Amino acid sequence: MIFWTFLVITTTLLIIYYKLNKKTPDAFKNIHTLTLFNRISMIITKQLGYDQLYFSHKQYFERDGIVKERVRGKWSCLVTDPAIAKELLLKPDVYPKMSIEKFFPNSLFAEYFGTNVVFSNGDIWKRHRRVCNPAFKSLPLQLFADIALKMINSLETIDKKPIEIRNFMQRFTFDVLGKVAFGFDFNSLGDPNSPYITSFNEVQKAVFDPLTLLFPIDRIPIIRQPAGKSQGDLLEHILTANENHDNQMLSDTELRYTLAIFMLAGHETTANSLSTILYLLSTYKIVQEKAREEVFRILGDNLIPSAEQHKSLKYLNMIIHENLRLYPPAPSLLYREIIQDLKIKDIVIPAGTIIELFLYGIHHSPKLWDNPDEFLPERFEKNEYADNENFSWLAFGAGARMCLGNNFSLIEQRIALCLLLRKYEISLAPNSIHKDGIKFRTQMTPYPIELIFKRRD
Numbered sequence: 026m027i028f029w030t031f032l033v034i035t036t037t038l039l040i041i042y043y044k045l046n047k048k049t050p051d052a053f054k055n056i057h058t059l060t061l062f063n064r065i066s067m068i069i070t071k072q073l074g075y076d077q078l079y080f081s082h083k084q085y086f087e088r089d090g091i092v093k094e095r096v097r098g099k100w101s102c103l104v105t106d107p108a109i110a111k112e113l114l115l116k117p118d119v120y121p122k123m124s125i126e127k128f129f130p131n132s133l134f135a136e137y138f139g140t141n142v143v144f145s146n147g148d149i150w151k152r153h154r155r156v157c158n159p160a161f162k163s164l165p166l167q168l169f170a171d172i173a174l175k176m177i178n179s180l181e182t183i184d185k186k187p188i189e190i191r192n193f194m195q196r197f198t199f200d201v202l203g204k205v206a207f208g209f210d211f212n213s214l215g216d217p218n219s220p221y222i223t224s225f226n227e228v229q230k231a232v233f234d235p236l237t238l239l240f241p242i243d244r245i246p247i248i249r250q251p252a253g254k255s256q257g258d259l260l261e262h263i264l265t266a267n268e269n270h271d272n273q274m275l276s277d278t279e280l281r282y283t284l285a286i287f288m289l290a291g292h293e294t295t296a297n298s299l300s301t302i303l304y305l306l307s308t309y310k311i312v313q314e315k316a317r318e319e320v321f322r323i324l325g326d327n328l329i330p331s332a333e334q335h336k337s338l339k340y341l342n343m344i345i346h347e348n349l350r351l352y353p354p355a356p357s358l359l360y361r362e363i364i365q366d367l368k369i370k371d372i373v374i375p376a377g378t379i380i381e382l383f384l385y386g387i388h389h390s391p392k393l394w395d396n397p398d399e400f401l402p403e404r405f406e407k408n409e410y411a412d413n414e415n416f417s418w419l420a421f422g423a424g425a426r427m428c429l430g431n432n433f434s435l436i437e438q439r440i441a442l443c444l445l446l447r448k449y450e451i452s453l454a455p456n457s458i459h460k461d462g463i464k465f466r467t468q469m470t471p472y473p474i475e476l477i478f479k480r481r482d
C-alpha cells in the first residue's frame with residue numbers, strides 16, 4: 026500500500042515538474058532548478074536550515090550566482106551574486122518588494138500586517154519611514170540596560186544548570202522590545218508564561234499557519250494594556266512625528282500595521298543572533314576570554330557601556346559582525362518582483378520574476394570570503410565591517426531599505442554580551458546535539474541549545 030501511494034505521488038509530482046519545466050522560458054533553461062523534491066526531502070529529513078539549502082546546491086550558486094524554483098506558480102530566483110544584490114538594493118523603485126496582498130491575498134497574514142514599513146513600496150513606504158525614522162535616531166540606552174540587568178538577575182537563580190538559550194534570549198529581546206519600543210513591561214523574563222509572550226506566540230502561529238496564509242480566518246487574540254507613563258520609548262517619538270503635518274501622517278490603521286511588524290522584526294532576529302553568538306563563545310573559549318578581557322578593559326567598573334564605550338568595544342563588535350556573517354538571522358531578503366528584465370552575466374531574467382537575495386549564500390561564498398565557514402572575528406580587523414562596498418556583508422540589507430533597527434539590535438547585543446561575559450563563563454552542555462556544529466530547525470533558528478553559565482566570582 027505504502028509503495029503504491031509513494032508511486033502515485035512520485036508520478037504525479039514528476040508530471041507536474043515536467044509540465045512546469047516545459048514552460049521554462051529560454052532564459053532559465055541553463056539555470057539549475059531547486060525542485061519540489063529537494064524541498065520535500067528537506068522537510069522529511071528535518072533539514073530546513075538555510076545552511077542546508079546552500080550547501081546542497083553550492084556548486085550551482087558558485088557557478089552561476091543563481092538557482093531557480095517554482096513558487097506559487099511563478100518562477101523565483103535565489104540569487105547569490107553580489108553585483109545583482111547591489112543593483113537590486115540600490116534601485117528599490119525598479120525592484121520593489123512583492124506586496125503581501127499579492128502573494129497571500131485575503132490571508133490573515135495580509136490582514137494583520139497590512140501595508141507596513143517593511144512590506145510597502147514607493148510613497149506609502151516613504152510616509153511610514155518618515156514617521157518612524159526619528160524614533161531610531163537616538164535610542165534610550167537606559168531602557169535597554171534596565172532589561173539587561175533584569176535578564177542577569179533571572180540567570181542568577183540558574184547557576185551551573187544548563188539553560189535553553191534560544192527561549193531565554195527570545196524572552197529577553199521580547200522584554201527589551203516592549204520597554205524600548207512601547208514603554209511597556211511584558212515581563213516575560215520574570216514570568217515565562219506571561220500572557221503577552223503567550224499571545225504573541227499564538228498570533229505568530231495563527232498568522233504563519235499555511236492554512237491561514239491561504240484562507241482568511243479571524244482569530245487573533247488581542248490584549249489591551251493600561252496606558253503607562255512614558256520614558257522616552259520609540260512609540261512616543263513615532264506618535265509625535267505622526268502629529269507633524271509636514272510628514273503626511275499615517276492613519277491609525279497604518280500605524281497599527283507598522284507597530285505589528287515591529288513586534289515581528291524587532292526581537293526574533295536579535296534572539297537568534299544572541300543565541301548563535303553565545304553558542305560560538307561557548308565553543309571558542311579563546312575568543313570568549315579575549316572578549317571578556319576587552320569588556321573589563323574598556324568598561325572598568327561600569328556594568329553597562331556608555332555611548333562612547335559602545336564604539337570602543339572593537340573586538341566585541343568584530344565578533345558580532347562575524348556571527349551575523351556566519352549565521353545571518355535574516356538569511357534571505359524579502360521577495361522582489363522585478364518590473365524590468367534583469368541581466369546576470371549572460372542570463373536575462375524576464376520582468377515579472379521573483380528574486381530572493383540569498384544572503385546566507387553571499388556570506389558563505391569562497392569567492393568573497395577566505396575560509397567562509399570558519400568563525401574568524403579577526404577578518405573584520407582591517408576593513409572595519411562598515412566598508413561594505415562589494416555587497417558581501419548584508420546582514421541588515423543595504424540601500425534605502427536597509428534595516429531600521431540595526432543600531433537597536435547592535436546596542437541590545439553589546440549590552441547583553443558585556444553583562445554575560447563579565448558575570449559568567451559560558452560553555453556548551455555535555456552531549457549537545459550542536460557539539461560538532463550548530464544545527465538549524467528552520468532558516469536560521471537553531472534547534473534548542475543548552476548552555477551552562479558558570480558564575481565568575
Ligand code: HEM
Pocket residue numbers: 142143144154206287290291292294295298353354355358359360419420421422423425426427428429430431433434
Ligand atoms: C540582528 C537583528 C536584525 C537583523 C539581522 C535584521 C535584518 C533586516 C534586514 C536584512 C532587513 C532588510 C529586508 C529587505 O530588504 O528585504 C531589515 C529591515 C527592517 N528591519 Fe531589521 N533586522 C534586525 C533587527 C531589527 C530590529 C531590532 C528592528 C526594530 C526594532 C528592525 C526593524 C526593521 C524594519 C522596520 C525594516 C524595514 C526597513 C525598510 O524597509 O524601510 N530590525 N532588517
